[in-house]
Amino acid sequence: MSSARKKVLLFNPRSARSKPRIPNSILAVAAAIDGKYDYVVVDGNMEQDPIPKILGLLASGDFFCFGLTVMPGPQLRQAIPVTKTAKEKFPQLHIVWGGYFPSNQPAAVLKSGWVDAIVNGPGDSCFPQLLDAFERGETDFSGIPNLILLKDGAIFKTKKDELYDQDALPELPYEKLNSFYPLDRYLGKTYLGTKTIAYHASIGCPFTCSFCAVVPIYNARWKGKSAQHIYKDIRYLEENFGGNAIEFHDNNFFVSEKRTVEFSKLVKNDKMVWWGEGRIDTIDKYKDESLALMREAGCRMIFFGAETGNDEILKKMDKGGTQTGAQILRFAERLRKFDIIPEYSFVLGTPGETPEKVMKQIDEDIVFIRRVKELNPDAEIIIYVYSPVPTEGSELYESVLSSGFRFPEKLEDWISPEWENFDLRKNPLTPWLTPAMVDKIRNFETVLNGYYPTVSDIRLTPGKRSVMRFLSGLRYKTKFYHLPYDIKFLQKVWKYRQPEIEGF
Ligand code: B12
Numbered sequence: 001m002s003s004a005r006k007k008v009l010l011f012n013p014r015s016a017r018s019k020p021r022i023p024n025s026i027l028a029v030a031a032a033i034d035g036k037y038d039y040v041v042v043d044g045n046m047e048q049d050p051i052p053k054i055l056g057l058l059a060s061g062d063f064f065c066f067g068l069t070v071m072p073g074p075q076l077r078q079a080i081p082v083t084k085t086a087k088e089k090f091p092q093l094h095i096v097w098g099g100y101f102p103s104n105q106p107a108a109v110l111k112s113g114w115v116d117a118i119v120n121g122p123g124d125s126c127f128p129q130l131l132d133a134f135e136r137g138e139t140d141f142s143g144i145p146n147l148i149l150l151k152d153g154a155i156f157k158t159k160k161d162e163l164y165d166q167d168a169l170p171e172l173p174y175e176k177l178n179s180f181y182p183l184d185r186y187l188g189k190t191y192l193g194t195k196t197i198a199y200h201a202s203i204g205c206p207f208t209c210s211f212c213a214v215v216p217i218y219n220a221r222w223k224g225k226s227a228q229h230i231y232k233d234i235r236y237l238e239e240n241f242g243g244n245a246i247e248f249h250d251n252n253f254f255v256s257e258k259r260t261v262e263f264s265k266l267v268k269n270d271k272m273v274w275w276g277e278g279r280i281d282t283i284d285k286y287k288d289e290s291l292a293l294m295r296e297a298g299c300r301m302i303f304f305g306a307e308t309g310n311d312e313i314l315k316k317m318d319k320g321g322t323q324t325g326a327q328i329l330r331f332a333e334r335l336r337k338f339d340i341i342p343e344y345s346f347v348l349g350t351p352g353e354t355p356e357k358v359m360k361q362i363d364e365d366i367v368f369i370r371r372v373k374e375l376n377p378d379a380e381i382i383i384y385v386y387s388p389v390p391t392e393g394s395e396l397y398e399s400v401l402s403s404g405f406r407f408p409e410k411l412e413d414w415i416s417p418e419w420e421n422f423d424l425r426k427n428p429l430t431p432w433l434t435p436a437m438v439d440k441i442r443n444f445e446t447v448l449n450g451y452y453p454t455v456s457d458i459r460l461t462p463g464k465r466s467v468m469r470f471l472s473g474l475r476y477k478t479k480f481y482h483l484p485y486d487i488k489f490l491q492k493v494w495k496y497r498q499p500e501i502e503g504f
């Protein structure tokens, strides 16, 4: 590599208020260019204000490309202004966005005029190719796979590569990351352990739920690293940095029972506690002995998209056609026997033909969630208000459009408070939901969280838990959820942690 060769600046905008996690998206991108291009990583989660640092680096003239990873929500708050300023100040700089937000909202991103190319899904092969093309001074990138470009004013998607063999991808440059930010600071304290590793062991998902942002990008494809490969990486982080717990960040870690069992056998003696995301209908097919082994190997909690107890809506959501309300309840009981906590997420406020139907469904889901808690009081419940993701052609999305719902067209509109809350699935700008409906969902959530505080909030002492439970008990038992300001006040004062916003 010639010393005069210009570098790449990689940026992970702030995504969490506290507890930074290993930034696997930007690390995977770094791995793809490691040894080919020199690069610098700036992590917004580790900086008070990363913007002056970034603009200072760019002003040095050492960089020819600025790459950002962007998911919807708070990451946009840093990504949008810094991209705009960088393009205005350094018009020659090539700016590339990757991640779920630009892949699903390419028009707003590219039409801003500040972003030259979007990486659509895996960037492992296309990013180095794109950098080579930038270096050669080319302007037509349509032959490079996995990109979204603006061509003659219109959105143009280049061909999609098959998913890559995950074991054959370059190793993640943990040491290099450690040279920018001490890796130790990424291994935070969670309820799983004192040094929690964030690890991504597969890409995509084999299912096609009609509301899910993974579907348009991966089209029902999934590829995982082998159990041996995962274990090797985990051992590395354990031995070199003291990692003692794992959050698997895969969209769907448990697709293969064989892989889960193999990994469990490998990790069994390491005393690691771990968590991952899976599907009820998939894991319900696991043998009892697999579930027992997983628990013995440290699997403490699994996140599931339960969504609703209504079979009709489950069908519309295209949950693979096999998940039912009855199964959700039965499975919560089944996992209880194995002492694995099911973390069920529900989506309330799905579109309905009339306001009465929407409200009725919210009421039924509340009753259903209470039933889950009766069958397994340890089950964790996460409540989202339905927010549409454009899975074009799905029945659900068609009904969303016909209600008048539209995404913002201008990139900067995404950082208005309303749309940020929309991204956090807290305040939907969905025309079919009235304030009374949203209040009902939020009030129930407040009372439920008061009566059953999450185990994942490690700051909540047993004393605080008892006070919250006592205060919420009468409301929960009498099903009177209205105006729970007393509980809200305590949750605010004690900074009650909501896994749905702050992550796992
Ligand atoms: C970890 C994570 C978080 C962490 C952030 C960790 C961090 N960076 O510090 C936390 C917990 C904070 C978080 C929060 C949220 N998240 Co999040 N998160 C994830 C998760 C689980 C893993 C991301 C990851 O590391 N992937 C691993 C890498 C290797 O994959 P990748 O990101 O796809 O990267 C590849 C390509 O996309 C591409 N690429 C990506 N970026 C770039 C950049 C460049 C320059 C290039 C060239 C290529 C490139 O190349 C990479 C390698 O091939 C994903 C789901 C998933 N499995 O990806 C959801 C996910 C991205 N999150 C999502 C959402 C919605 C959120 C929230 C906004 C909302 C919510 N309620 O959950 C909140 C925001 C809250 C907040 N305070 O910011 C959604 C996005 C959906 C959508 N509509 O687009 C996802 C897909 C989960 C889901 N299935 O719903 N999240």
Ligand code: SF4
Residues within 6 Å of the ligand: 205, 206, 207, 208, 209, 212, 213, 214, 215, 251, 252, 279, 305
């Ligand atoms: S199973 Fe989960 S990740 Fe897969 S398509 Fe459905 S919601 Fe998305």
